[in-house]
Amino acid sequence: MKTLKILLTIFGAVAMLSCNSNGNKSSKGGGGLASNAAERVYVKPGDHDEFYAFMSGGFAGNLDVYGLPSGRIFRHIPVFSQDPEKGWGYTEETKPMLMTSYGFVPWDDSHHPDISQTNGELDGRWIFINGNNTPRIARIDLTTFTTAEIIEIPNSAGNHSSSFITENTEYVVAGTRFSVPVPQRDMPISDYKSNFKGTLSFISVDPDTGRMDLKFQIMMPGFDYDLSHPGRDKSHGWFFFTTYNTEEAHTLLEVNASQNDKDFIAAINWKKIEEYVNNGGGTKMSTRYAHNIYDEHSHTGTSTMKDEVLMVDPLEVPGAIYFLPTPKSPHGCDVDPTGEYIVGNGKLSADLTVHSFTKMLDAIENEKFDGEAYGIPILNFEDVLAGIVKQPGLGPLHTEFDDKGYAYTSFFISSEIVKWKVGTWEVIDRQPTFYSTGHGMIPGGNSRKPFGKYYVAMNKITKDRYIPTGPELPQSGQLLDISGDKMELLLDFPLLGEPHYAAGIPASILAPKSLQIFKLTDNKHEYATLSEADSKVVRNGDEVHIYMSMIRSHFAPDNIEGIKVGDKVYFHITNLEQDFDTPHGFAIIGANNSEMLIMPGQTQTLYWEPKQVGVWPFYCTDFCSALHQEMQGYVRVSPAGSDVPLKWGTDKKD
Amino acid sequence: MKKLLMISALFTFSTLISCGNSGGGIDAEDASETSTEAVDAVEITQASTHVDLQNKGIGPIKNLELSSSIDQAMADAGKAIYDRNCLACHKPTERFIGPPPQGILERRSPEWVMNMILNPEGMVKEDPLARALLIEFNGSPMANQNLTEEEARQVLEYFRTL
Numbered sequence: 001m002k003t004l005k006i007l008l009t010i011f012g013a014v015a016m017l018s019c020n021s022n023g024n025k026s027s028k029g030g031g032g033l034a035s036n037a038a039e040r041v042y043v044k045p046g047d048h049d050e051f052y053a054f055m056s057g058g059f060a061g062n063l064d065v066y067g068l069p070s071g072r073i074f075r076h077i078p079v080f081s082q083d084p085e086k087g088w089g090y091t092e093e094t095k096p097m098l099m100t101s102y103g104f105v106p107w108d109d110s111h112h113p114d115i116s117q118t119n120g121e122l123d124g125r126w127i128f129i130n131g132n133n134t135p136r137i138a139r140i141d142l143t144t145f146t147t148a149e150i151i152e153i154p155n156s157a158g159n160h161s162s163s164f165i166t167e168n169t170e171y172v173v174a175g176t177r178f179s180v181p182v183p184q185r186d187m188p189i190s191d192y193k194s195n196f197k198g199t200l201s202f203i204s205v206d207p208d209t210g211r212m213d214l215k216f217q218i219m220m221p222g223f224d225y226d227l228s229h230p231g232r233d234k235s236h237g238w239f240f241f242t243t244y245n246t247e248e249a250h251t252l253l254e255v256n257a258s259q260n261d262k263d264f265i266a267a268i269n270w271k272k273i274e275e276y277v278n279n280g281g282g283t284k285m286s287t288r289y290a291h292n293i294y295d296e297h298s299h300t301g302t303s304t305m306k307d308e309v310l311m312v313d314p315l316e317v318p319g320a321i322y323f324l325p326t327p328k329s330p331h332g333c334d335v336d337p338t339g340e341y342i343v344g345n346g347k348l349s350a351d352l353t354v355h356s357f358t359k360m361l362d363a364i365e366n367e368k369f370d371g372e373a374y375g376i377p378i379l380n381f382e383d384v385l386a387g388i389v390k391q392p393g394l395g396p397l398h399t400e401f402d403d404k405g406y407a408y409t410s411f412f413i414s415s416e417i418v419k420w421k422v423g424t425w426e427v428i429d430r431q432p433t434f435y436s437t438g439h440g441m442i443p444g445g446n447s448r449k450p451f452g453k454y455y456v457a458m459n460k461i462t463k464d465r466y467i468p469t470g471p472e473l474p475q476s477g478q479l480l481d482i483s484g485d486k487m488e489l490l491l492d493f494p495l496l497g498e499p500h501y502a503a504g505i506p507a508s509i510l511a512p513k514s515l516q517i518f519k520l521t522d523n524k525h526e527y528a529t530l531s532e533a534d535s536k537v538v539r540n541g542d543e544v545h546i547y548m549s550m551i552r553s554h555f556a557p558d559n560i561e562g563i564k565v566g567d568k569v570y571f572h573i574t575n576l577e578q579d580f581d582t583p584h585g586f587a588i589i590g591a592n593n594s595e596m597l598i599m600p601g602q603t604q605t606l607y608w609e610p611k612q613v614g615v616w617p618f619y620c621t622d623f624c625s626a627l628h629q630e631m632q633g634y635v636r637v638s639p640a641g642s643d644v645p646l647k648w649g650t651d652k653k654d
Numbered sequence: 655m656k657k658l659l660m661i662s663a664l665f666t667f668s669t670l671i672s673c674g675n676s677g678g679g680i681d682a683e684d685a686s687e688t689s690t691e692a693v694d695a696v697e698i699t700q701a702s703t704h705v706d707l708q709n710k711g712i713g714p715i716k717n718l719e720l721s722s723s724i725d726q727a728m729a730d731a732g733k734a735i736y737d738r739n740c741l742a743c744h745k746p747t748e749r750f751i752g753p754p755p756q757g758i759l760e761r762r763s764p765e766w767v768m769n770m771i772l773n774p775e776g777m778v779k780e781d782p783l784a785r786a787l788l789i790e791f792n793g794s795p796m797a798n799q800n801l802t803e804e805e806a807r808q809v810l811e812y813f814r815t816l
Binding site for chain 2: 517520530531532549551552556576577578579582625627651
């Protein structure tokens, strides 16, 4: 703590000096602030960032896109939370995306994004992220940067050890943090022990379409499954989950779940279980969960309720699951790029524990067991241990890896990043964070091929780092250059929501795939207006469907009459633009939902209930041209039961 | 007809002039108008009725010979594209957001029409007639609907039937 204070003081002093030593990358104290930091994060106007960083929004329920090294924010991708800016979760097309077995759930707590891979390397097709509270996994299409699919995870609660993918994106994996009765039932909480269960879910991903399917769940003992990572390369086929609360406490976990000297890392041979399942293994269990798919041609989401899941009892697949004893309430569960080392970041431990995959296989083969838990063999700690990073800091949470054989562990309590060497376990360097760092991210960090140029620390507390904004302050990202021996602090920048984890990828992989427009010729929306000549208003009882088109800078129709109080009005609006960066927006007075943005070539629908007689305006909300202010129209609303005929048009002379 | 178009493109005499790098994103490959009929020398009172059959405009189409007969299949394809991409602003026979295409080839060269469709941003920046049209039509910009050259040619064929 004292060291930290001194470092802070030095940092403060140095930060006031302006330096400009070109190319000199050695730092001289100052909390490791690089002397030419400004130059190294400056992306000059018109130039592009080198990396995309996808930061989870945490309690904001979404995913935000930043650029590195600039720290600029580019995009806010709504996932589990409604977003009135775009109309996500408000338009008729996107409402089904937020359906669950609990009904419409317009919010979640999004945590751990992971980018799709081929052969253990980032391929940039999709990014997955978990919803923690109402367990869900989303797939975001990285050509459109929009949410394409959301699948609910049944028999789970606190979907936290999620969503991590295997190295050919065979599976996206989700684990429950809170164990619960499975199936859910009315029972005393105090009967938790041995009655509550934790499920681990393997969701297959179609290699062509990305379509997810909940292939099987594993019914594990009632521990808390905290985080997970896939094996890779030599350990491909295995998945590793940290656990805490192996005490199976159900109250005051702060104390009662911190009793055991060691909890476990659960090692799951998913290939073995997959084979078992493919040969007819597992038990079909009735349940309920929603599967929501957004079709980019019909521009429409659909929600399907599923009623069955395939449940696997670990005892039925001997040799598929083992426990690796790991001190002490391990949080992060991180696998190095070679797939040999599995790091358990014991939150309450003074040391970092590293297991060896090779030794694990040997211990399994030679049955070096140290008892069992609910029939699952516990491997002998000494026989799987690769090494210990001794006393690196306080409160280790997560470890990331570069491409040069180094690991970077975040320490929450001592607010620092510690760089250590994989294999020798020696501490190489340390860097203070401001403050209380949680996750860290190196682009490609969860793959065989990390891009070890930058490390982004995600800090929970910012206190005095920015101009204050009342009691609520932003969390922050802190960019470190890790290309040299010493880590150098380049930048800290505010982040929205609470970024629990992030995934980064070189812009050179992703940028060329980015879609510019939706082709009108591919638009298969049921209510599309593909030519202005087809715009019309159709009444069906008290339902009114307005087939509207928009282009710079008018709506067709823009004058509508014959609407009555009590009608259910659907504005189906097609943007006829076919040029890059030409969205239009739509809003109408008194709408009880939101506006909506419509991308070029897209159709979206806003529902409106006229409640008052009058003539009510609507307008384009997204500044589109010099005549944007003229992009407006009127709806005449007559009393219920009146006989004003339906009439519509734009520039009609009658 | 398509062949003719391609051959014509090969016999382009326009010199390539690299524009000053203003950073504004103008494609440096666009050929500048080198015709002796300097359009900006002509007084344009009303751009929409102004006749200039020499000006080929700025853009990818350098030379285009139209055959004497109309290719009806091509015109039909052009109408479908026009209804989807253009009709929202251009009514075939009357002024709307922009001018009507009826009779356009009596006022403009086929190359100019194609370039206006394919390169509206460049045209408004560099072609005095296109700029005058923008002003005449209340500053409403001609949208780039990202048609291919083949599609624009089909639309042009449709214009000949109006």
